[in-house]
Amino acid sequence: MKVAIYPGTFDPITYGHLDILRKATQIFDKVVLAVAEHTGKNTLFTTEERKQLCLEAVKGIDKVDVKSYNGLSVKFCRGINATHMIRGLRAVSDFEYELQIALFNKKLDQELETVFLIPDNKYLYLSSSMVRSVYELSGELQEFIPECAVKALNNKIGEKK
Ligand code: ADP
Secondary structure, three states: OEEEEEEEOOOOOOHHOOOOOOOOOOOOOOOEEEOOOOOOOOOOHHHHHHHHHHHHHHOOOEEEEEEEEEEHHHHHHHHOOOOOOEEEOOOOOOOOHHHHHHHHHHHHHOOOEEEEOOOOOOEEEEEEEEHHHHHHHOOOOOOOOEEEEEEEEHHHHHHOO
């Protein structure tokens, strides 16, 4: 059984993430969407909120588990017997950052392979941070994030406005 993890912040999960996840399930027997607790980023949503949104969003996609984790991704990977780590590549700007992480993770665990997947064109410029900014400016987001994430943003940012 080939297991991969797809780690990230998912603050919040977008259709870009879901596109990568779907592609990964076509390659692996199981894909664990792993919501990082500490990412060094100041997240809008708590870990539990991010996880709940992911759980809701992946309904209907087979072979997916959602878990949150603390600490190094490679350690979490090993703990659940995953052999591969999925990362998404958008514009060239992602490449250097992602390569650095992949090489570092390889150093920490020789057995672990990183697999890069490229999203469909329409998600190439989509990021969680863009979604959060567009929301603040009251833009339309239905095209980019699942309904549960739109509602969560309404609750989270709407209450501050
Ligand atoms: P991180 O904080 O680890 O970058 P993210 O949740 O922002 O976490 O992203 C997780 C992974 O998904 C990263 O590899 C990122 O490049 C990828 N990703 C995010 N948005 C998209 C998208 N629209 N298309 C393809 N990959 C994406």
